[in-house]
Amino acid sequence: KIGVMFGSPETTTGGNALKFYASVRLDIRRIGAVKEGEEVVGNETRVKVVKNKVAPPFRQCEFQILYGAGINRMGEVLDLGVQQGLIEKSGAWYAYQGDRIGQGRKNACDFLAANPEICVVVEGEVRRGLLPAHCQSDESAAESTEASAGDDAY
Incomplete structure (x- = not known):
């Protein structure tokens, strides 16, 4: 759109049908670079849910995408x-339960990668805090079904 004073001047390519037909539309933006020294090793990315017919819309998240990983x-x-x-x-410094796990974000991430049992515990606590209760019961039921199906397969 040319000469837009209010709102976003961006248009969705592909005509009008795509705006109405799509169930989920995401706006993905690069918001920065991830560097190790002078070398760029990835991108900081922001994803906004523009439209969602199957879940609550208008949520957003930020994460890093590392090249090759x-x-x-x-x-x-x-x-x-x-x-x-x-x-x-x-x-x-980052600390978990009083124990220092690393100085700087990269060292703390390396600690979590080297200690997957701590990472699993932290991730489980994060999921319990963020997900609604009905999603957690569905998730645990799916995990128990997968575990029992895996036992019966052999």
């Missing part, structure tokens, strides 16, 4: 743990 799961667990108060952050 994909979405930085350990960084997500770390950020959400800090956001929910499970992991304490003081200055550059």
Whole structure:
């Protein structure tokens, strides 16, 4: 759209049908670079749900996409743990249950990658804090079904 004073000047390509036909539309933006020293190793990304017919719309999240590795799961667990108060952050230091796990985000992510049992515990606590109760019961039922199906397969 040309000369738009209010709202977003962006248009969705593909004509009008795509706006109405799609069940879910996401706005994906690069908001920064992830660097190690001077070398760029990934992107900071923001995803906004523009339209959603199957779940609550207008939510957003930010995460890192690392080249050659994909979405930085350990960084997500770390950020959400800090956001929910499970992991304490003081200055550059991160601590879990009083034990320091790393100085700087990268070292804390490396600690979680090296200690998957701690990462699983933190991720479980984050999920319990963020997901509604009915989703958690569905998730645990699905996990128990998968576990029993795996036992019967052999």
